[in-house]
Amino acid sequence: MTENIIRIRNVTKVFQMGSESIHAVDNVSLNIHKEEVCCLFGKSGSGKSTLLNLIAGLEKPTEGRILFHNKHIERMNEDQLADFRRQYVGFVFQSYHLLPTLTALENVTLPLIFKGVSVKERNEQAMEMLEAVGLADRANHKPFEMSGGQQQRVSIARAFVNRPPVVFADEPTGNLDTKTTYEMMDLITGMAQKNHQTLVIVTHDQELAEYADRIVVLQDGKIEKIQKRIREKKENVYE
Ligand code: ADP
Ligand code: MG
Numbered sequence: 001m002t003e004n005i006i007r008i009r010n011v012t013k014v015f016q017m018g019s020e021s022i023h024a025v026d027n028v029s030l031n032i033h034k035e036e037v038c039c040l041f042g043k044s045g046s047g048k049s050t051l052l053n054l055i056a057g058l059e060k061p062t063e064g065r066i067l068f069h070n071k072h073i074e075r076m077n078e079d080q081l082a083d084f085r086r087q088y089v090g091f092v093f094q095s096y097h098l099l100p101t102l103t104a105l106e107n108v109t110l111p112l113i114f115k116g117v118s119v120k121e122r123n124e125q126a127m128e129m130l131e132a133v134g135l136a137d138r139a140n141h142k143p144f145e146m147s148g149g150q151q152q153r154v155s156i157a158r159a160f161v162n163r164p165p166v167v168f169a170d171e172p173t174g175n176l177d178t179k180t181t182y183e184m185m186d187l188i189t190g191m192a193q194k195n196h197q198t199l200v201i202v203t204h205d206q207e208l209a210e211y212a213d214r215i216v217v218l219q220d221g222k223i224e225k226i227q228k229r230i231r232e233k234k235e236n237v238y239e
Helices: 048-055 078-088 104-115 119-132 148-160 178-194
Strands: 004-017 020-033 037-041 063-068 089-093 166-170 198-203 214-219 222-228
Touching: 004 048, 020 048, 020 198, 020 222, 037 048, 037 178, 048 166, 048 198, 078 089, 078 104, 089 148, 104 119, 104 148, 119 148, 148 166, 148 178, 166 178, 178 198
Parallel strands: 037 198, 037 214, 089 166, 166 198
Antiparallel strands: 004 020, 004 063, 214 222
């Protein structure tokens, strides 16, 4: 039986722009299954990032409920949200969001600092992650000394170092060339699968969506349809 790690119920997010109300997410209900790769797919402006940010506890819904297991994300205050994110969530952003004054290794250790892990253990675990993403030899480099692909590898190492149950990625390959894009997608989905993590990826690229077990197609803030991959056939066939 499918276990749901996140349950989204009748969630709406309205942005007020002067006199105009923008329904970025419009009455969406969706279950995210434990250990699936779920893709939020749609054109620019369809509400993908807003929905991702709501699920990840980065933004508050205007209406509706979002449950992580039995925790109501929409009822949390800012401190509780920050704790929730540190404990349960990893992020990969399009623009990497690395701290520019820190080395690759230091960037990767950040989530562990918040968790209270000792310095020695932090460095060991972060180094292990840098090895896993193929960047052990760049541990002491700062972001500006690395290529876009390398920076994204560091940010992937940072997202996964904590072993969070859920990793969110918003257009993680948006700034990368085609070859690096597929390397990053293989890396992210491979790590999630190996560690039994749930992955929610935002993309507007059909080919990247095909890495997913389910593609949730968004249009104008609403779910247009959900496509499911038939895994048994070992090919990317969607019904
Ligand atoms: P996508 O990620 O699919 O491109 P977004 O979730 O970023 O879409 O945006 C959905 C809609 O909400 C768009 O019309 C966008 O302009 C609007 N929107 C997103 N964020 C804000 C904001 N902070 N303030 C006002 N409007 C916003
Ligand atoms: Mg977006």
